[in-house]
Amino acid sequence: MSIEKGTLYVVATPIGNLTDLSPRARDVLASVDVIAAEDTRHTRGLLSHFGIERPLVSLHEHNERRVLDDLVSRLRAGESVAQVSDAGTPLVSDPGFHLVRAAQEADIRVVPVPGPSAVLAALAAAGVPTDRFVFEGFLPSKEGARRKRLQELAAEPRTLVFFEAPHRIAETLADQAAIFGADREAAMARELTKTFETIRRAPLAELAAWVSEDANQRRGELVLVVHGAPAAEGELDAEALRVLKLLAAELPPRQAAALAAEITGKKKNLLYKALLSLSDETKRGGRGDAEDAEKT
Numbered sequence: 266m267s268i269e270k271g272t273l274y275v276v277a278t279p280i281g282n283l284t285d286l287s288p289r290a291r292d293v294l295a296s297v298d299v300i301a302a303e304d305t306r307h308t309r310g311l312l313s314h315f316g317i318e319r320p321l322v323s324l325h326e327h328n329e330r331r332v333l334d335d336l337v338s339r340l341r342a343g344e345s346v347a348q349v350s351d352a353g354t355p356l357v358s359d360p361g362f363h364l365v366r367a368a369q370e371a372d373i374r375v376v377p378v379p380g381p382s383a384v385l386a387a388l389a390a391a392g393v394p395t396d397r398f399v400f401e402g403f404l405p406s407k408e409g410a411r412r413k414r415l416q417e418l419a420a421e422p423r424t425l426v427f428f429e430a431p432h433r434i435a436e437t438l439a440d441q442a443a444i445f446g447a448d449r450e451a452a453m454a455r456e457l458t459k460t461f462e463t464i465r466r467a468p469l470a471e472l473a474a475w476v477s478e479d480a481n482q483r484r485g486e487l488v489l490v491v492h493g494a495p496a497a498e499g500e501l502d503a504e505a506l507r508v509l510k511l512l513a514a515e516l517p518p519r520q521a522a523a524l525a526a527e528i529t530g531k532k533k534n535l536l537y538k539a540l541l542s543l544s545d546e547t548k549r550g551g552r553g554d555a556e557d558a559e560k561t
Contacts, residue, residue, distance in 0.1 A: 268296040269376070270343040273368045275361070277354040277380030280486070281459035283314055285381045291315055293378055298344040301336060303351045303360060324348065326360040333367050340373045347378075352486075354382045358402040358428055383457055384426055387488035391452035392466045394492065397503065398424040404437060406430075411437065415444040422502060425491040431483050438473035441491065445469060450492040456485040501539055505529040509536055510543070518544070 274293050279285040295317045301324040302308035350359035388395045405411045447470035455463040476482045512521035522537035
């Protein structure tokens, strides 16, 4: 493939299984002038596996700001640079944000080369709703700060995705069960795409007990996918409202509410009231627009 000079390529690399490296990513890594790597030793091993030899420079959280000027200067001079992390898609709980931003501010083209992602792989296999989700990365390592952050997320209705370290996974699951509720559904994905890949979905309390009792589950790379908070009594979740709006666009209000109740399992009266409220808001918005038009 043709590599553009003076371009920064953000390249996703395997999270475990080396055959997940895309042909495009392989071509880019084999063709750029230099590769900026989170850990040059790790990346050199990946390149060696594919018979690739390219110059490497170190780019990690402790030196990123120091090496920015040199990398941007090389890009301005017409060199092509590939940015990689140790595994997966760069910048997702990894360093690299400052380089991308500096390149953009210098009018240097930034090209993503998509591929493996532990976040998306875990979501795809978790069996937990994926239409709306929030990625929280790693929780604070100290117990007090971790529990405080979980308290802040307890009412979040979207699916939550976390990375966690093996030596903290048992404590994190116990905290989540205590704060989110023992019955809140979650999935733990361990060692994704690797030999000992394990994915289990269960209530948080059950996951916490399983991990506490089995030391093997406290090893390797871990992703937690936690179901969002259920709608409070008397409230409709986003999916119920979506179904209601779609039906209301084609059917009379009472019929739309009745059919939405059958589809979602929500109470018909609650759905009908929500529909009337939506209708009132639309009318008020229309009157506001008309009043604004008259004023102008």
